[in-house]
Amino acid sequence: MTRSVQEEQESVESEQQEELHSPMEGGGEEGGEEEQEDSPHHLEEEEEEDDEEEEEDDDGENKPKRRGPKKKKMTKARVQRFKVRRMKANARERNRMHGLNDALECLRKIVPCYSKTQKLSKIETLRLAKNYIWALSEVLRSGKAPDVMSFVQALCKGLSQPTTNLVAGCLQLNPRTFLPEQMPDLPVHLPAAGAATYPGHYYQSPGLTAGLPSPPYGTMEPSHIFHQVKGQPYGPLEPFFDGVLVSDGPAFDPPLSPPLSINGNFSSYKHEAAAAADYDKSFSFSVHYGGAGGAGGHPAIYGGGGSNPRCSELQVDGLMGFDGQTHHERMMNAQLNAIFHDS
DNA sequence: TAGGCCATCTGGTCCT
DNA sequence: AGGACCAGATGGCCTA
Numbered sequence: 016m017t018r019s020v021q022e023e024q025e026s027v028e029s030e031q032q033e034e035l036h037s038p039m040e041g042g043g044e045e046g047g048e049e050e051q052e053d054s055p056h057h058l059e060e061e062e063e064e065d066d067e068e069e070e071e072d073d074d075g076e077n078k079p080k081r082r083g084p085k086k087k088k089m090t091k092a093r094v095q096r097f098k099v100r101r102m103k104a105n106a107r108e109r110n111r112m113h114g115l116n117d118a119l120e121c122l123r124k125i126v127p128c129y130s131k132t133q134k135l136s137k138i139e140t141l142r143l144a145k146n147y148i149w150a151l152s153e154v155l156r157s158g159k160a161p162d163v164m165s166f167v168q169a170l171c172k173g174l175s176q177p178t179t180n181l182v183a184g185c186l187q188l189n190p191r192t193f194l195p196e197q198m199p200d201l202p203v204h205l206p207a208a209g210a211a212t213y214p215g216h217y218y219q220s221p222g223l224t225a226g227l228p229s230p231p232y233g234t235m236e237p238s239h240i241f242h243q244v245k246g247q248p249y250g251p252l253e254p255f256f257d258g259v260l261v262s263d264g265p266a267f268d269p270p271l272s273p274p275l276s277i278n279g280n281f282s283s284y285k286h287e288a289a290a291a292a293d294y295d296k297s298f299s300f301s302v303h304y305g306g307a308g309g310a311g312g313h314p315a316i317y318g319g320g321g322s323n324p325r326c327s328e329l330q331v332d333g334l335m336g337f338d339g340q341t342h343h344e345r346m347m348n349a350q351l352n353a354i355f356h357d358s
Numbered sequence: 359t360a361g362g363c364c365a366t367c368t369g370g371t372c373c374t
Numbered sequence: 375a376g377g378a379c380c381a382g383a384t385g386g387c388c389t390a
Contacts, residue, residue, distance in 0.1 A: 101367085103376090103377095105366075107378080108366080108378090108379090109365085109367090111378075112365075116364095138363090
């Protein structure tokens with residue numbers, strides 16, 4: 016199954032001398048005899064009968080005559096062409112999926128809680144990204160600094176419990192404080208003052224994690240997660256994690272490209288957003304956009320793309336234009352840029 | 359060992 | 375005809 020394309024191409028010649036194997040090259044042992052007529056497995060049977068494109072009329076009286084359109088005879092040349100075409104299609108499909116995975120990896124670096132050691136799954140990455148976009152959009156729309164609880168609630172909406180724990184760990188929060196539906200006996204919004212009391216560690220709630228996968232799910236340092244905006248001691252938004260906002264942590268991947276859509280369709284979350292109470296605790300959500308963007312003070316909130324060259328393709332100007340925005344929106348965008356544009 | 363996640367192969371469909 | 379995209383199938387790997 017894991018044979019490289021080159022290996023396959025090298026071996027195809029020898030295989031052509033022999034009979035074709037099952038279409039499920041790396042898997043499928045049970046596909047064999049019950050394969051449909053147009054499967055490659057069937058092709059091999061016809062291949063040996065003749066090399067010319069003749070009608071298969073001499074089946075004899077044993078086999079019942081086939082109905083429907085007659086299939087073209089599979090000559091050796093046709094079989095070879097089929098195999099080459101199939102190999103090329105497989106290679107393209109692999110490349111396509113690799114490109115998809117590269118894009119997903121870029122997305123992992125953009126959403127909160129990026130960790131090289133504990134990667135979010137594909138589906139969880141997409142869910143978290145969707146929530147993240149929505150949460151940021153809400154910030155732009157409302158024009159208010161988000162309170163930490165509603166922000167994290169929005170982030171964790173629909174995520175699995177392990178991923179929720181991961182987000183909580185990255186944000187230094189107890190998931191019990193923002194998952195009321197899972198802990199109905201607890202207050203919905205607890206003061207998160209204790210959130211900053213475990214710098215450098217994931218939160219590990221003995222009660223919560225009982226029966227759940229145990230942290231660590233990642234290696235995010237608080238210094239990676241909450242870092243100051245240069246020249247703004249507490250950032251444009253009020254600091255929530257006083258004492259945690261340090262910027263001397265080890266370098267991590269440069270910022271990438273968060274497209275801050277403010278026009279997305281998030282109707283399913285409207286009621287939840289409305290339900291979120293207004294808390295004056297603000298939340299600096301400059302989660303992990305460190306590094307590379309800021310050499311010249313240019314508001315390039317997206318950096319060089321890290322180790323993956325494909326991550327640097329997106330351009331800020333193409334993603335988030337300022338035309339047509341109100342002054343307030345421009346101010347919010349500037350604030351967000353400043354947040355994302357760490358040091 | 360079961361379940362989750364993933365990579366890969368494969369055939370079908372649509373489009374150029 | 376060939377490429378892109380998609381979904382189903384399959385087996386490998388990892389973890390609880």
